[in-house]
Amino acid sequence: MNDKVLIVEDQFVEAHDLRLMLEKAGYTVCGIARSVPQAVELIEKEKPGLVLLDIFLKGKHTGIDLARQLREEHIAFVYLSANSSQDVLAAAKATQPYGFLVKPFREKDLLVTLEIARYRHENSLESSLRKESMLYKRLDMIRESLVSRDQKLLQTAIALQAFIPFEYFSAVMRLKDGTTIHGKDFLRIGFDEYQQIGLRELATITGLQEPVLNLLHAGMEKTVNAVFYNEEHFGRLAKTPGLHRLVAESFKMASHMVYPVPLSNGDHFYFHFYSRRPDAYNAGHIALFDRLAPALTQVVEHLTHFPSADPAVITPLRPAAHSPGFGDIIGSSHLLLNVFDNITQVAPLDTSILILGESGTGKERIADCIHQLSPRKHKPLIKVNCAALPATLIESELFGHEKGAFTGASDRRIGKFEQAHEGTVFLDEIGEMPVELQAKLLRVLQEKEVERIGSRAPIRINIRIIAATNRNLEKEVAEGRFRLDLYYRLNVFPITIPPLRERKEDIPALVSHFLQYFNRKTGKRITGLSDKALRIMMEYNWPGNIRELEHLVERSILLARGNVIEEVAIPSLQRKGAGAEPTGEERIKTIHENERDHIVSVLKKCNGRIWGMGGAAELLNVPPTTLNSKMKKLGIRKEHIS
Numbered sequence: 001m002n003d004k005v006l007i008v009e010d011q012f013v014e015a016h017d018l019r020l021m022l023e024k025a026g027y028t029v030c031g032i033a034r035s036v037p038q039a040v041e042l043i044e045k046e047k048p049g050l051v052l053l054d055i056f057l058k059g060k061h062t063g064i065d066l067a068r069q070l071r072e073e074h075i076a077f078v079y080l081s082a083n084s085s086q087d088v089l090a091a092a093k094a095t096q097p098y099g100f101l102v103k104p105f106r107e108k109d110l111l112v113t114l115e116i117a118r119y120r121h122e123n124s125l126e127s128s129l130r131k132e133s134m135l136y137k138r139l140d141m142i143r144e145s146l147v148s149r150d151q152k153l154l155q156t157a158i159a160l161q162a163f164i165p166f167e168y169f170s171a172v173m174r175l176k177d178g179t180t181i182h183g184k185d186f187l188r189i190g191f192d193e194y195q196q197i198g199l200r201e202l203a204t205i206t207g208l209q210e211p212v213l214n215l216l217h218a219g220m221e222k223t224v225n226a227v228f229y230n231e232e233h234f235g236r237l238a239k240t241p242g243l244h245r246l247v248a249e250s251f252k253m254a255s256h257m258v259y260p261v262p263l264s265n266g267d268h269f270y271f272h273f274y275s276r277r278p279d280a281y282n283a284g285h286i287a288l289f290d291r292l293a294p295a296l297t298q299v300v301e302h303l304t305h306f307p308s309a310d311p312a313v314i315t316p317l318r319p320a321a322h323s324p325g326f327g328d329i330i331g332s333s334h335l336l337l338n339v340f341d342n343i344t345q346v347a348p349l350d351t352s353i354l355i356l357g358e359s360g361t362g363k364e365r366i367a368d369c370i371h372q373l374s375p376r377k378h379k380p381l382i383k384v385n386c387a388a389l390p391a392t393l394i395e396s397e398l399f400g401h402e403k404g405a406f407t408g409a410s411d412r413r414i415g416k417f418e419q420a421h422e423g424t425v426f427l428d429e430i431g432e433m434p435v436e437l438q439a440k441l442l443r444v445l446q447e448k449e450v451e452r453i454g455s456r457a458p459i460r461i462n463i464r465i466i467a468a469t470n471r472n473l474e475k476e477v478a479e480g481r482f483r484l485d486l487y488y489r490l491n492v493f494p495i496t497i498p499p500l501r502e503r504k505e506d507i508p509a510l511v512s513h514f515l516q517y518f519n520r521k522t523g524k525r526i527t528g529l530s531d532k533a534l535r536i537m538m539e540y541n542w543p544g545n546i547r548e549l550e551h552l553v554e555r556s557i558l559l560a561r562g563n564v565i566e567e568v569a570i571p572s573l574q575r576k577g578a579g580a581e582p583t584g585e586e587r588i589k590t591i592h593e594n595e596r597d598h599i600v601s602v603l604k605k606c607n608g609r610i611w612g613m614g615g616a617a618e619l620l621n622v623p624p625t626t627l628n629s630k631m632k633k634l635g636i637r638k639e640h641i642s
């Protein structure tokens, strides 16, 4: 990244002050723009490495509008705004900025933010280049492989999957004379499982005759440009009769991207991607395709030399390491598959990862899986739960201490970071880490060395950090409880695990997984769930996510009288909210519900404090760690307490 900075700020005095601060720190300010059009002109002329961007500017365009262009041109940008309301933050966040400074800010904050922006830009550029070069290699392998045409096509689509998400893929060839040849379509039904949809299958699914489908295919748009349609654009496209509408309605797709690859003989090969996410595609995907076009042309030109095969379900050849790691993560909803795609992209790199998601969604499991899929898999994976230890202990737990470093330090202790050398450290509940320690962690990330307490000799370490939290870290940053610089370092690659209520289609598979597991553990032989029990589960909101489901299945197995689970003890309040029939009389609470209510009421009394004198653990007369795991088990979260 070059050192030229463009300031986009309509307040004259503020812009001038910024210029002085930046120049003093050695940056070259290549211009000050007061509006978006002015900024566009200066970017074209000066090619800055970084843009400082006010959000509300003179004229009708905002900084957020400009950010989209900056993203496409790979220019790092940092927002400066006096408005840090949730709405503005959310809109700004969607543009994936390299930093956000709330005005007024200190000179030091500005310089640290710029340094982090520079780090992140270089880091993300480097990792995307590495990922892209892996993709080129994969496309080469596919081109040379001796598999059928359909397999080749599918493997090409799958190689692209981690970069361009899709749940439905179709390929169309448009010859020079305008004739359209429709290839096979593929519907994603598992992480690496795709159902091939030919004309016959499409006719069965849609109820339309094959000749009608042929006509729809022939009427596919004749665009020669790449385009993407998200949300309402796709909604509009899907209202007009045609193949898009058919795919949207039959497979519940919500966005679409098409990319035509020109072939040397003048024909065009169209890649059509559809996703269930309403905002799956962006200009970055098209730019990526532009870069890949030569490699894709070669693959597509090879396709014509191979015979077509026609099995109904194809399980493609994935690089062997990829599938086993996901083995015990159950689910195939498109939201979870998207998480798998993220993992596939990032696991082989050294990038720090921030796993976000509510309690019990499987963050720790995902961390295990990333480690297993990384080149560090034969080295240790060390886990630290930042919420399970009092602040005073975390430091020596993480950094270690020398003998006599403090009262009670009777022996030297090797900290978790050192133990994880060449491996991975999983920092669970990072949002609970005390602010003073956050500064130390930042140093570990920056300097790649640790100092044991009581020692002045830094020790070089090579670790990868995976952090997880169920808190909204941006809110924590805004309220001063989490360091912005650390947030940006960790947030290089965020992975968000969706809550169970947003992927209820995974419930049946999860239930059957847990049934098998607890059958094995308890020696019972439960064969399944009654329709009523499954319906109740599908209606429930699952505040404790998969952990809650797991415990519910365990309890239900223990209580089951026959071979089928007829009853499930879903917490009454939620169940009513979820639409189950009222029973007419007060339901008797289960022991677990009583226990849950009691813990919540004690926590409320202690303002959520678990540790120390007057904390909930003391009042309940249990060790704080036990209380913590009980809370997890019962799906009790901080939100339930306030």
Ligand SMILES: Nc1ncnc2c1ncn2[C@@H]1O[C@H](COP(=O)(O)OP(=O)(O)OP(=O)(O)O)[C@@H](O)[C@H]1O
Residues within 6 Å of the ligand: 328, 329, 330, 331, 357, 358, 359, 360, 361, 362, 363, 364, 365, 366, 428, 469, 470, 510, 513, 546, 547, 550, 632
């Ligand atoms: N997709 C999944 N398939 C099977 N089991 C799962 C899945 N996701 C989570 N689990 C199980 O649910 C429980 C909770 O998962 P985990 O501890 O990884 O959640 P978490 O998000 O880290 O929770 P917390 O934020 O409370 O630490 C574990 O027993 C885990 O094995």
